Amino acid sequence: MNTAPVAQHTGPAAVRDTAARRTGWFRLPVTRVDRLTADTVAITLDVPEALAETFAHRPGQHVVVRHRRPGGELRRSYSVCPPPDDPAALRVVVQRNSPDGFGTYALSALARGDRLEVSPPGGHFGLPDIAGGHHVLVAGGCGITPLAPMAGAALRADPDCRVSLVHAVRTAQDALLSDELAVLKDAFVDRFTVLYVLSRERRESELFSGRIDPPKLLRLLALLDVAPGPATSFALCGPYGLIETVRTTLTAWGAPEDAVRSELFSAAGAPPGPAPAAVDNRQSRVTSVLGGRTSVVTMQPQDDVILDAVLRHRPEVPYACRDGVCGSCRAKVVSGAVTLGRQHALDAADLAAGYTLACRARPRTDDLTLDFDA
Structure with a gap:
């Protein structure tokens, strides 16, 4: 499981980021590599003043790290997870998942002074602005990484809100960021509650x-004095099984x-769903808008999806x-139409607004225009 979002979002449109997407790759120096557990490190990156606006982020967003290695490159997305005492810091938490993955490199070789290729922050996960509301967060494993900064930001911004966090982990040693959450608890002792459930x-x-099942979740909600209503929001992040059970x-x-927002960290266990759109050898003309520039390319028979072209x-x-x-x-269909295969990143509101995913879509018309900046 990556310590990175795989974005399945539902919730109020008020938390959506309407700013144009910031694109490109930037080689940022590593200032700290802190071991959190045997298989996890926190990496802090230095953002020069000239890039401060480019890398300004809000809680819940993520960056993509591009790691070049013999045989090709790896791309992994990671939630921006700054420490409570420095919410503007650009820090990510990386877990080792495979012998040849970026996590193994980060734990075994990455050091202060090295540089990482990083994309600007993006994503639409976040908490709604509910004055005096109760934000209920449920994390599974590394799903804590976007939720911890979301909790801190809500508590600092709204002196009348409450935040309750349930963190499901295997053992106490696996509870990432528990020390930082304890600091946050001390600062907001009357308004912040953290419960750990060890499987x-x-x-x-x-x-x-044990695992969180429906009866246990309802008991936890009662213990936290949670009631459904317009002043209560829910944010979930973790593996598919936990998220679907809670939702x-x-x-x-x-x-x-629409009060329940979620972000997946792994699609493992999810129903297979429809396969990617079938290849029909349509040689559509695809116009793409990215970074304010327009390009045109023709789909070729070897292109499985729009992203390839x-x-x-x-x-x-x-x-x-x-x-x-x-x-x-994610891109918006400006003209033409696409067929979209199985995906977990777009919710009903995104689809209704005309968004698609270039990695899972094929053109359904001879001419198609996609806006990646929208």
Whole structure:
């Protein structure tokens, strides 16, 4: 599981970022590499003053790291996760997932002074602006990385709000950022509550041991004095199984669907869904707008999806996972139509607004225009 979002969002449009997308790659120096667990490090990057606006971020956003290695490059998206005492810092948390992945390099070789190729922050995950509201956050494992800064920002910005966080992890040693959350708890002792549920470690209370299922979630909500209503919002981040369990339980319990926002960290366990759009050898003319520039390319028979074609002329086009989960290649269909395969990054509002994912879509018309800046 990457310590990175794969973006499945639902929730109020008020938290959506309407600014034009910032694109490109920037080689930023590493200022700190802090070991958090045996398999996880926090990497802090220096942002020069000239790039301060480019890398300004809000809680819930992520960056894509491009790692060049023999045999090709890796792209991984990671939530921006600054420490509580420096919310403007550009820091990501990276976990080792495979022997040849970026996480292994980060844990074994990355050092202060090295440089990483990083994209500007993007993404639409975040908390709605509810004055005096109750924000309820549920994290699974590394899903804590976007939720921790979201909690801190809400507590600092609204002196009347409450934040309740449930973190589901395997053992106490796996609870990322627990020290920082403890500091946040001390600063907002009357308004911030953190509960840990350990799936592979027994605790005195059965409520805090084992996996979170619907009955346990409802008991946790009662303990936190959570009630569905217009002043309560929910933000979920973690693996597919946990997110779907929590989401379906919340809606059955009475939480409005648009009050529940979520971001997946892994599509593992998700139903396979429809395959990518079938190749029909349509040689459509694709016009793409990116970074204020317009390019035109023709789909070729070897192009499985739109992203393949656009990359030939615009190698800077944003993407990371190529599986419809991170949302980095999100673009708006300005004219023409597409067929979209299985994806986890766009919600109903995104689709209704005309957005698609270049890595999972094929043209359905002879002429197509996509705006990656929208």
